Amino acid sequence: MSNIASLGYLIFEVSDFSAWRQFAANVLGLMVCDSDAGETLSLRMDGHAHRLILQSGPADDLVAVGFEVADRDSLNDLANSLRSAGFDVLECDTAAAAERSVEMLVRTVDPNGVGIELFCGPLRADTAFVSGLVPEGFVTGDEGLGHIVLNAKDHEATERFYQDLLGMRLSDRITMPIGPDQSIDINFYHANARHHTLAFTASGLPTAMHHFMIEAREMDAVGLAYDRAQRAGVPIMSTLGRHTNDRMLSFYAQTPSNFQVEFGWGGIKVDDESWQVSHYDKGSIWGHQMPAASEHGG
Ligand SMILES: [Fe+2]
Structure with missing residues (x-):
């Protein structure tokens, strides 16, 4: 597979x-890089041409996820597996692939309605990544741009799609209390050494995106970003804290699209040879408190 x-x-x-x-x-x-026609905004965090692509529209949500696959053969194999499982898979032409700055691109849709773009051969940007605010940059490379946490509509169908069809491996699970008698289950999956590339919870929320995470190379970058967010009046959705499962030191801020971004440092790596799946009953060792409702209007 x-x-x-x-x-x-x-x-x-x-x-x-x-x-x-x-x-x-x-x-x-x-x-931040503008497209020629001003229809999209590309955000860079390393040598790739883009890591976040913003399209103008009312949804304020994730519309598609681009997953890199090793090579053309792997991409064809994956497309065939998805077709065998009953998914429509569109092979994109070279113009569509070029628009995404990749060599080869196929598209399908996950069980939650999120576009899935599988590609190989990402093109590098013409210029180096330079950030005056995060001079040491972000952890990317083989570990990809970070991770995403999805609000899934159907737990079983989402698990089947990402685990059985895309081949992601379960890292662990958290059953997180969200009220006196209420809890949610979150499943975390890895595709490489990053503890998780994707997690989901069947939250029933209308938007697909809960948050995406980017990981700085230096711990101080997290504190500096925390200060900048507060100075800019950006709502902090979760204070500084450290997660139980991936040990990420991070905070969560509200993006201009209302979903959240986790800005982190220090996530642990998974070695499939020795990894054992765990089940946690809380999300954080310390911190990650939700600010008082009155601070941010609920
Ligand atoms: Fe996260």
């Missing part, structure tokens, strides 16, 4: 380009 290699890029439909431009450049420390 062919597996996906890493999280290559994310495509968001966003209603406020100018707020995103400010947020990405001045809070997250990403490079």
